[in-house]
Amino acid sequence: MRVSEKLQKNLDSAEKSKATFSFEFFVPKTSQGVQNLYDRMDRMYQTRPQFIDITWNAGGKLSQLSTDLVSTAQSVLGLETCMHLTCTNMPVELIDDALAKAYESGCQNILALRGDPPVTTGEWKQCEGGFAYAKDLVKYIRETYGDHFDIGVAGYPEGHPEEEATPQLIDFLKEKVDAGANFIITQMFYDADIFIDWCRQLREVGIDVPIIPGIMPITTYAAFLRRANWCQIHIPDEFQAALDPVKEDDQAVREVGTKLLAAMCQKLLDSGYVTHLHMYTMNLEKASLMILDRLGLLAEEEDIFRDEVVPMPWRKSLHPQRKNESVRPIFWQRRPYSYVARTSEWSADEFPNGRFGDSSSPAFGDLDLLGSSLIRQSPQRALELWATPKTITDISNLVIGYLQGKIKCLPWCDVALNHEVDSIMPELLDLNKHQIVTLNSQPRVNGIDSSDSVFGWGPKNGYVFQKEYLEFLLPKSKLSQFIDLIGNGTSLTYFAVDAADKLYSNHPDDTAANAVTWGIFPGREVLQPTIVEKVSFLAWKEEFFHILEEWRLILSQDGHNDSATLLDTLTSDYALVNIVDNDFVTPGDRIHDHLKSLY
16 A cells, blocks of 8 residues: 555544554665565564555665565565665666556555765765656656656755755755655754744645655664764754763663654644654664653554454455465464465466365465575574574473473574464473474464454454464374374374475375364454365475475584484384364364374
8 A cells, every 4th residue: 555545544533643663674785684584574564554565775785675575574574675776776667667666566655755865985976878867757757657656855854965944945845745746855954943943844835745754763872973963964962961971871762862853843743733752773773762652652452453343363464465365284383485476477367266275276486486585594503593403402492492482583594483282282382392393383273253362363353263284294104103193084184205206195195285273253254274185295295395405504504413313214114293173162282192102
């Protein structure tokens, strides 16, 4: 959705008295920085920002990263995204390429900027075949894409480094709006009175689009002064008086800065010119969230689960190709990035779309669609997170650490656990303590309200259901005993496969999909968004054993040969197993009861 439409929707809502907010992120310079940023964006999603924006780095690898970040934020994280686009070093063909990629990803918002001078020259010059002013870029986007994009432009309440705050500067801003801009995001500032007076001047000259103040948190005293001086903005006396006495104490500076900025933001909101705050995060989260929390703008947990706020038990993509996606295999529950990448080439009608999904859908995309690595951590970070396991007990202990929240990710789990598994936590811990390494799971749920804070999803006044599910590694030497234990004709169904593709199953029809999550809602068909089925399980098996191989290579290249040998053993001597308890009504944990017999 376009930014201006989201802002208007909030004004028209019952909560129109409550301000909204957004976050800005910049492009990291390293692959590990990108992964850390995705993790941070994912956490900050829970605060329900109206949108995020991604800065633009003209030319080379970083400009590619800008469009990649936009696409991932839209497609995987389900975050409404605004992409910066500048005139700096950008001939029209590069602008066209960036806009096309934004359009294809479902991004509907562009912040059109002239851009800063290149660091190498310190002087801004129009590049050959490019634009000289932001208004020209705005006009070009509007002429090329019509009304598809909402276009934002920059505003400077205290002037631009190359232009003082004069009526002429306001005229330049009006030219950008007249060229087709839909909203204004301002440079950082600390003087609320200057900003409010500037807003008054904008309205007097007929600029009536939303004005969004850019809020820069105060994290350290040195950074506070450096940014204020660089942007040439006025520091109010009360800011200086409050910060000077604590300037050597970073924690105290952050706390005092939070109080000052929260008071400033409240003054902006009370002025009547502002309904939305744009937080310059500097790719950090705590300082921005402290300000929003002090203002009372962070959603209470019970407010998050409302009609259509959580449409599916997995994160809904905003990519236009995936807008009707209604079913996902449970195997990628904690690896949404790779699932979206491996299905990115599917057309809209090739996504599973039947009641139980369509197991005859095209094969999942090749693993090379995921880039150079399936493990989303750098080798150094992988060693820091997971050390050098030498025994299966070490692997089990890593999983236990993940279950207990001490480790935020595993090689095969990109995202942290939520509270869904709390009800089966003792059983999961017991299995891992006995060297049955669990990889994915969900508990049995029988008709919980769809607004439940842990299991709820979908429209209000509905009921959700889950079959208990467990995925784990089992020594192949115990497969025969496992198969005899489970048998046929029970409520338990399973698939087991090794790295050599030898498959075992007791499914009565292993070509059919087994719904393991579903919901009943007023006036709707049964929604069954999570399934287990053979085709996707075999695709996941391929990915899982490739992950083990990548992890092995990281360890062997660093000289940890015992650890590398352990991962070779996992690949050669273990099978990947999933099991579903199709009895979601009768109390008890039949999966755990059966597996205990293998200890």
